Amino acid sequence: MPLEIPKDKWPGSVRTITIGATPEEGGTRACTVTVGGETTMPFLHFEGEIPHRPVVAIEIRDRRPDDWSPLLLETWGEVVNDPAAWAKAAEEAGADLIQLSLSLTDGDGETTTPEAAVAAVRAVLQASGLPLMVFGPGQAAVDNQLLVAVAEATAGERLVLGIREDKNYRTIVATAMANGHLVNARTPMDVNLAKQLNILISDMGFPLDRILMDPTTAALGYGIEYGFSAMERLRLAALQGDAMTQFPMLVTPGFEAWKTKEAKVGEDVPAAWGDWLERAVHWETLTAVTLLEAGADILVLRHPESVRRVKAAIDDLMTVREVEAVA
Numbered sequence: 001m002p003l004e005i006p007k008d009k010w011p012g013s014v015r016t017i018t019i020g021a022t023p024e025e026g027g028t029r030a031c032t033v034t035v036g037g038e039t040t041m042p043f044l045h046f047e048g049e050i051p052h053r054p055v056v057a058i059e060i061r062d063r064r065p066d067d068w069s070p071l072l073l074e075t076w077g078e079v080v081n082d083p084a085a086w087a088k089a090a091e092e093a094g095a096d097l098i099q100l101s102l103s104l105t106d107g108d109g110e111t112t113t114p115e116a117a118v119a120a121v122r123a124v125l126q127a128s129g130l131p132l133m134v135f136g137p138g139q140a141a142v143d144n145q146l147l148v149a150v151a152e153a154t155a156g157e158r159l160v161l162g163i164r165e166d167k168n169y170r171t172i173v174a175t176a177m178a179n180g181h182l183v184n185a186r187t188p189m190d191v192n193l194a195k196q197l198n199i200l201i202s203d204m205g206f207p208l209d210r211i212l213m214d215p216t217t218a219a220l221g222y223g224i225e226y227g228f229s230a231m232e233r234l235r236l237a238a239l240q241g242d243a244m245t246q247f248p249m250l251v252t253p254g255f256e257a258w259k260t261k262e263a264k265v266g267e268d269v270p271a272a273w274g275d276w277l278e279r280a281v282h283w284e285t286l287t288a289v290t291l292l293e294a295g296a297d298i299l300v301l302r303h304p305e306s307v308r309r310v311k312a313a314i315d316d317l318m319t320v321r322e323v324e325a326v327a
Contacts, residue, residue: 012241013039020131026156030129035297036248055096057300060086062120084127093304097131104137114149133160140168155179186214198244213247219256220287231294254302257284
């Protein structure tokens with residue numbers, strides 16, 4: 001007697017979002033990236049459609065980072081001193097798209113100016129044809145100042161602008177709407193807060209096919225279970241038909257993993273912790289793959305070896321359907 005696998009049939013789906021614009025579409029990108037469209041929970045190919053694979057972004061900075069692990073700085077080498085060279089290296093390392101994070105200050109300790117931010121973004125756009133996400137330094141007033149200038153200087157490129165939070169969403173949403181960009185909505189690991197911010201953005205008349213949802217997370221061993229639960233509940237709500245949760249999810253496992261003591265500390269640790277670099281890459285990789293299973297559509301990483309491993313995991317997860325068909 002054949003065994004019938006029970007299947008859920010969901011009334012809702014995740015919206016399909018495209019990042020970047022080619023010359024034919026009014027931008028300069030050599031390619032675009034499309035995410036979303038799922039009609040089932042992560043990688044349950046037998047139950048619904050997963051038309052677009054999750055993608056990996058590599059985070060670069062507008063200048064040499066002061067707070068990154070020496071392992072990362074050693075791996076990337078001299079390119080960390082030049083965002084254009086770093087963008088090229090990130091593309092060669094296998095990135096599907098690039099996240100340029102703007103610094104609060106320049107190398108001399110002076111506050112980053114809008115002109116400097118625009119120059120860095122333009123340099124990256126010229127160096128790489130990948131779609132681009134531009135994130136401010138994380139202070140609402142500074143983010144507003146820098147991202148408005150960037151949005152106006154790159155109209156039509158369909159950048160993703162962040163970080164858009166409840167403190168500054170109006171300014172960033174308005175400039176994104178006026179200049180044809182997307183926005184990244186970040187909230188602190190809470191389903192209701194994520195939905196509320198999406199409602200506020202929608203009420204401004206912003207197109208729903210230009211919103212990414214960033215529910216934030218934690219690293220492996222540092223509360224990732226809570227982040228996983230929030231993401232899973234958001235995806236369940238989307239599939240159940242909640243229009244204000246039906247957005248692709250972006251997460252930053254690179255940022256989270258590389259601030260843990262296991263990734264940061266290389267001396268005076270137990271011998272059982274093993275090789276420092278391998279441990280740190282494992283931490284980033286396992287954090288990212290866990291979030292894939294929670295429904296992440298875009299993962300922002302920092303180490304090229306983590307990128308290779310996570311993309312291999314995505315390949316495996318996306319080919320299950322073919323294996324089942326053969327069976």
